[in-house]
Amino acid sequence: MNWKKTFAIVRREYVERVRTKAFWFSTLIIPIFFLGYVGIQISASRKTGGERHIVVVDPSGALVQPLAQELSAVEAEQNEKHSETKGPHWIVTRYEGGADLETAKESLRKQVLAKTINGYLILDPTKLARDSQDVEYYSTTVSDFIVLNQLERALNRIRMRQKMEKQGLSPELANELEKRITFNTFKVTESGTAEEKGAGIMAAVIFMILMYTTLIIYGSQVMRGVIEEKSNRIVEIVIASVRPTELMLGKMIGIGLVGLTQYLVWSFVAMNLSLPGIATLVAAGDMGMPRIPASMLVYFIVFFILGYFVYAGIYMAIAAPFNTDQEAQQLSMIPIVLILAGMMIYPAVMNNPSSSTSVLFSLIPFTASMVMFLRTAVSEPPAWQIALSMAILLATTIGMAWFAGRVYRVGILMYGKKPTIPEILRWVRYSPGKAAQPARPEA
Amino acid sequence: MTTPIAIELLDVSKSFGKFRAVDGLTLRVPRGAMFGLLGPNGAGKTTTLRMIMNITAPDTGEIRILGHPMDRDMQNRIGYLPEERGLYRKMRVIDHLYFLAAIKEVSRDLARQRIEGWLEKMDLKPWLNKKVDELSKGMQQKIQFIATIVHDPDILILDEPFSGLDPINVALMRDYFLDFRARGKTIIFCTHVLEQAEKLCDEICLMARSRKILEGSMKELKRRYAQDLLRLSIDASLADVTALPGVASAKAFDGTFIVSLSPGTDRREFLRRTLDRHRVEAFSQKEPELEEIYLDAVRSSGLEETRTIA
Numbered sequence: 001m002n003w004k005k006t007f008a009i010v011r012r013e014y015v016e017r018v019r020t021k022a023f024w025f026s027t028l029i030i031p032i033f034f035l036g037y038v039g040i041q042i043s044a045s046r047k048t049g050g051e052r053h054i055v056v057v058d059p060s061g062a063l064v065q066p067l068a069q070e071l072s073a074v075e076a077e078q079n080e081k082h083s084e085t086k087g088p089h090w091i092v093t094r095y096e097g098g099a100d101l102e103t104a105k106e107s108l109r110k111q112v113l114a115k116t117i118n119g120y121l122i123l124d125p126t127k128l129a130r131d132s133q134d135v136e137y138y139s140t141t142v143s144d145f146i147v148l149n150q151l152e153r154a155l156n157r158i159r160m161r162q163k164m165e166k167q168g169l170s171p172e173l174a175n176e177l178e179k180r181i182t183f184n185t186f187k188v189t190e191s192g193t194a195e196e197k198g199a200g201i202m203a204a205v206i207f208m209i210l211m212y213t214t215l216i217i218y219g220s221q222v223m224r225g226v227i228e229e230k231s232n233r234i235v236e237i238v239i240a241s242v243r244p245t246e247l248m249l250g251k252m253i254g255i256g257l258v259g260l261t262q263y264l265v266w267s268f269v270a271m272n273l274s275l276p277g278i279a280t281l282v283a284a285g286d287m288g289m290p291r292i293p294a295s296m297l298v299y300f301i302v303f304f305i306l307g308y309f310v311y312a313g314i315y316m317a318i319a320a321p322f323n324t325d326q327e328a329q330q331l332s333m334i335p336i337v338l339i340l341a342g343m344m345i346y347p348a349v350m351n352n353p354s355s356s357t358s359v360l361f362s363l364i365p366f367t368a369s370m371v372m373f374l375r376t377a378v379s380e381p382p383a384w385q386i387a388l389s390m391a392i393l394l395a396t397t398i399g400m401a402w403f404a405g406r407v408y409r410v411g412i413l414m415y416g417k418k419p420t421i422p423e424i425l426r427w428v429r430y431s432p433g434k435a436a437q438p439a440r441p442e443a
Numbered sequence: 444m445t446t447p448i449a450i451e452l453l454d455v456s457k458s459f460g461k462f463r464a465v466d467g468l469t470l471r472v473p474r475g476a477m478f479g480l481l482g483p484n485g486a487g488k489t490t491t492l493r494m495i496m497n498i499t500a501p502d503t504g505e506i507r508i509l510g511h512p513m514d515r516d517m518q519n520r521i522g523y524l525p526e527e528r529g530l531y532r533k534m535r536v537i538d539h540l541y542f543l544a545a546i547k548e549v550s551r552d553l554a555r556q557r558i559e560g561w562l563e564k565m566d567l568k569p570w571l572n573k574k575v576d577e578l579s580k581g582m583q584q585k586i587q588f589i590a591t592i593v594h595d596p597d598i599l600i601l602d603e604p605f606s607g608l609d610p611i612n613v614a615l616m617r618d619y620f621l622d623f624r625a626r627g628k629t630i631i632f633c634t635h636v637l638e639q640a641e642k643l644c645d646e647i648c649l650m651a652r653s654r655k656i657l658e659g660s661m662k663e664l665k666r667r668y669a670q671d672l673l674r675l676s677i678d679a680s681l682a683d684v685t686a687l688p689g690v691a692s693a694k695a696f697d698g699t700f701i702v703s704l705s706p707g708t709d710r711r712e713f714l715r716r717t718l719d720r721h722r723v724e725a726f727s728q729k730e731p732e733l734e735e736i737y738l739d740a741v742r743s744s745g746l747e748e749t750r751t752i753a
Contacts, residue, residue, distance in 0.1 A: 002515060004545075004548055005545075005546050005548065008542060008545035008546045009546070011542075011545075012534075012538075012542045015538075016531070016533065016534060016538075020533075228531075229531075232529040232530065232531060232532065233525075233527040233528055233529030234528075234529045234530055234531055236498065236525040236527055236528070237523070237524075237525060237528055237529075237543065237587075237590065238543075238546065239498055240496050240498060240518070240521075240523040240525070241518060241519075241543070241546040241547050242546050413493075413498065413499075
């Protein structure tokens, strides 16, 4: 192994890829999408601030006053809790027109369209008399989740309080009953207990999806790289200076580093640009702040690297015998199906990270990288299982490199006829002394 | 610097499945020689070069480069231009050459110096920062050549170096080769175009059907074959000439006849007899062309089917 030459290969693979517009496009497009998403959420939550003027059609007149009180109480509470996002400021007025519902609706509809009010609420006395819970709200936007939620909750509270009072219960008790319990979850680990909010598990899933996509993306880049070298006819020039194993390894490392670079850019962007955004988002909703423990990042990188080498080897062996992407297409389904298997098993692993199925899949080399990572993220698997999984991945990497190297050596000098799978397997059996054995050149 | 032999092959054989690509080949390429490995397509030339480069390992036999078995150091002292050659299309010219120099363990500074020198010489300096796929095919071939010699190798191994080149570039390439030889370097190249080999080579090895059928220095081969070949300016028909005693074969050429005498025929005797019958205007010894030597060698080796050469 000549590391100087291998490094030259690594350097070329890395620099040429990182330099392309395509790399930066794909690297930046994902954070941009994410930022865009966050931005939309923020702007949506900002919009909930400001005045909301609603008119209540309440012939009985019993509900307008409590509703106004309730809403201003909610507003006060929210302003106290989150300084960044302001909830809506409600202005509640009673409809002063006649008793006819249809005329009321018609005149209020015009006001909404003229934007003098934001919406109107109909508390139909006939319906209410039948103890129906139907309330109608009319507005130009009825998908404004936070706003509608506040309104609905306020109405429910009022109704509950009124019913309780009717039953002779004190308003204090009514307030007490309204309070909900807060359900906190804690993850028990060897190092102690840590509060676990749903966001941590969500981060694990996001990371796993990331691993799944990058394994496919960078694996197939390895494949395309090998095929490109063959169809370019550059490979024989390179092979005259470096050993096939060096070329293969250099290529894998170079492309793997491109993947890590992409992760680095993503995390940089995430930390510097989107964190305030996430904070706002978190503050606006019920979601907890996603806390990503350092151990998760370490496991992610380690399992990505191990998984990457296994799949890079598979892709390399698949690519070596062929001259065009089309020829390799058929076989390139193999790694995709294997990676997909790891992806499909994930709900089962999430449900029960310690089940025998989860353990099994975290030890099968083709799914191990993803499943074991997920297990470490959502539970605390025994150390020996983690070590075994890593050892199996490492052994598979070495085995795969050996296999791929054999096929590669022979395959890269094969031009012309598309070889059959038995032929490819025969190449693997050639002894090292008989290095490359291309099929008979066309005489 | 001790051995006068640059490349030595001893009884080297190589098979691909049932097909024997190279059969018991023994070859010696002297240092500083321009050595031509000639033969029709499928004769085993490319396989031989690949074995010398250690891209393909021989089944049996031994290959020695400058007295050593092929290893990494040796690989760095050889420049190899394969027949199937290409470049990374998306790379910049300079980066590409840096890369190919780096895998020969040439430092960047030294590589830069040499690359710039060659690009200047080939009028390609303005293309330094261009991408390879912006270059014409002829320019790409020049880049490939620079890549082959960027590490200043002692030995150049070239597989069909002239294929696809226009006449101007063929001439240019030929000058570079001669330059190289003048600096004491060894060049071994294979071709199926005999005219080029004839103009360039000091030594040749003819291969046909995986075997060596003839080898030696060009001068010596020509001398050996010249003795049987005569050029006659004569007032007679081709049939008359063919009918002359001692004539193995004859063909009309440019108003004269090229006569090949049957082995053992005395030239003076032949001339006397011819003068008796016809009016001879001119008579000279014809230097054989490589093609004639080649055909004759193939014929006498009993491998007639491979006569068809490009």
